Amino acid sequence: MFAWFERRIDPYPTDTPDMPPRSLGxxxxxxxxxxLPWLISLALLSSVIAxxxxxxxxxxxxxxNRLSDTPRDVFWQQEGARLAMMAVVLLIMLPVLNLLGSLILHQSLMGNFPQRIRWQAHRYLLRQxxxxxxxxxxxxxxxxLMQTALAVREVAMKIMDVGSYVLIYFLGALVLAASQDWRLAxxxxxxxxxYGVMLWYIVPRLGHVAKAQADARSAMTGRVVDSYTNIATVKLFSHSAREEAWMHDGMDSFLRTVHRQMRLSSAQDITLNTMNVLLVALVTGLGLWLWTEDQIAVGAVAIAVPLALRLNNMSHWIMWEFAALFENIGTVRDGISSLALPRQVVDAPNARPLVRGPGEVRFDHVTFRYASVAGEQPLPILDDLTLHIAPSERVGLVGRSGAGKSTLVNLLLRFHDIDDGKITIDGQDISQVTQDSLRAGIGVVTQDSSLLHxxxxxNIAYGRPEASEAEIADALRIAEAHGFVPxxxxxYGRRGLDAHVGERGVKLSGGQRQRIAIARVALKDAPILILDEATSALDSEVEAAIQSRLDALMEGKTVIAIAHRLSTIAAMDRLIVMDEGRIVEQGxxxxxxxxxxLYARLWSRQSGGFLAADAAE
Known part of the structure; x- marks a missing residue:
């Protein structure tokens, strides 16, 4: 029975995730x-129960009334059928309805609903x-992502479950009281x-505070994660006290929203308690007065007073449910600001997979600007750049920081869309092929190659998940990593290839991380290879040992290499010298x-193989 209800909602839908709407509803x-069908079912059940x-x-x-009017010796004979019906409703019907409501609530909705939201939102964010x-x-x-999933569930369930129950219950109570005597209503x-005025005044304010609180909570969590992620930097610069002050500021911002929330909650409680006392007193006093005036039966008092007491008990629950509803609405609004954002780079409507070829790359009159600040026209990072890289040609990109080398590589990977011109691989416009197939055809080793935890x-098989153990071993040898991995x-006692490397590979040295990253790219075996400071994290001895392996890795591939240490790319087929987003020299x-x-000046100014700063330039 539990399993059947647990399977009613698919927590992992396979539909392609679309951008969520930005309006709350x-x-x-x-x-x-x-x-939705199960939320509606829950609302109908709650209404019937109310x-x-x-x-x-x-x-x-x-x-x-019957107890006061009917003789004891004929009471059961006259009222037995009515009491039996009450027993059936109370002992059978109501428990069955509550059972169904509980199964829908706990088995179908509580777990699967937010999991479905997390899955859909995560899949959309992965494609951001x-x-x-x-x-x-x-x-x-x-x-x-996590708190928005729970907040959406709570808002939907409170509207459909609590909202319908409260509305039907109160309307029913009002009609029932009026049916005894209109004055009792x-x-x-x-x-x-x-109660409505109080909800109108307090609850929206709680919602605004909740949105501010959700934002402050996210910022506080972000600061914690940032400090822990960069803990080595914190310790190296002896800035524990500074981090404490930064964290104190984030926590204090969050605490101020909590204080605002608690002040509203106290005002709500004081007002509600006063109203509840007045309700019970007025209903009891009015009922007794009408009964002494012989205008209502004693049964009317037995209906009205318990109803008032029941609403007295329910009112705090209702208020907190509405407060929680608006708090979760605030959280959802906060989530919308992060989750419902358009992708800056999207596949063309009829994009096709990139057809792998020999690896010819062309940049035709490419101009690119980063997003501008409002009212300002940004200078181009690449300005009318044209470059042709032949299949299997090895090209080195040279230039001072900011010349546009990494931007050129990022545009080839289509991390950004160009403003003008065209980039092609084997004659295929990269804006017209799918991003996944484009990046699958390019291997990249960067200066700071982070690893998965x-x-x-x-980590190595990430380049080609279906690779065999023998192929992984070959990739380790190419990267000169077969010596340290065992x-x-x-x-947890895992060793060798089974050992986990920690967040971003923190358990490995910089050189070890880089060699694992090189092994990953070697296993990928893409026709185009990008080396962005690929050996900068290696010491001279390891770099010398791995250089011959890189030569083997580059064999038959189109290579684009970036290095500030010019000696590492001097042997390339062609060097492209860039300055201020343009190609100024090549050969x-x-x-x-x-x-x-410019290249000759850069070469002469190197110290220890690195580009030196030149204030005059």
Missing amino acids: KFLLHYSHGA LIEVMLFSWLGEVV SIGYFQDEFSGRIAQR LPFLAWATG RSVRE GLSDS SHTELLAQNG
Whole structure:
């Protein structure tokens, strides 16, 4: 029985995730789509249960009247059928309805519903542009993803379950009181009016505070994660006290929102308690007065007073449910600001997979600007750049920091869309092929190659998940990593390829991380290879040992290499010298030295093989 209800909502839908709407209602409907039939079922069950509970008060009043009017010796004979019906409703029907409601609530909705939201939102975020993640804390994004999923569930369930129950219950109670005497309904109407005014005043303010609190909580979590992620930097610069002050500021911002929330909650409690006392007093006093005037039966008092007491008990629950509703609405609104953002780079409507070829690369009159600040026209990072790289040609990119080398590589990977011109691989416009197939055809080793917090084997096989153990071993040898990997271990006793490397590979040295990253790219075996400071993290001895392996890795591939240490790329087929987003020189190492231009000056100014700063330039 449990398993059947647990399978009613698919927590992992396979539909391609679309951008969520930015309006609150549409955002809720977007993520409630698969759970909507069960939310409606829960609302209908709650409404029926509320009606039954109100009917029980009506029957109680009838029983009290019969007790006062019917002789004891014929009471069971006259009232037995009515009491039997009450017993069936109370002992069978109501428990069955509550059972169904509980199964839908706990088995179908509580777990699967938020999991479905997390899965859909996570899949959408994975396809977000790289700039999205550069502008936010990763911990903040994760926090918003997790808390928004729960908040959407709570908002949807409170509206459908609690909202329908409260509405039907109160309307039923009002009609029932009025059916005994219209004057008995007046205290309930007055109480409802005051209750509504209080909800109108306090609850939206709680919602605004909740949104601010959710944002402050995300920021606080982001600061914690940022400090822990960069703990080595914190310790190296002896800035524990500074981090404490930074964290204190974040926590204090969050605490101020908590204080604002608690002040509103106290005002709510004081007002509500006063209203509840007045409701019970007015209903009891009015009921007794009408009974002494012989205008209502004793059963009417037996209905009205318990109803007032029941609303007294329910009112705090209702208020907190509404407060929680608006708090979660605030959290959802906060989540919308992060989750419902368009992708900056999207596949063309009819994009096709990149057809792998020999690896010819062309940049035709490419101009690119980063997003501008409002009212300002940014200078181009690449300005009308044209470059042709032949298949299997090895090209080195040279230039001072900011010349546009890394931008050129990022545009080839289509991390950003160009403003003008065209980039092609084997004659295929990269803007017209799928991003996944484009990047699958390019291998990249960067200066800071981060690793996943998984095993060494999983990190290397990330380049080609279906690779065999023999192929992984070959990749390790190419990267000169076969010597240290067997000796690796982690705190769980896993060794060698099974050892986990820690977050971003923190358990390995910089050189070890880089060699694992090179092995990963070697296993990928893409026709185009990008080396962005690929050996900068290696010491001279290891770099010399691995250089011959890199030559083997580059064999038959189109290579684009970036290095500030010019000696590492001097042997490339062609060197491209860039300055201020343009190509200013190109040729072999010998040819460029003979030109006595920018490359020659950079070469002569190197100290220890690195580009030196030149204030005059």
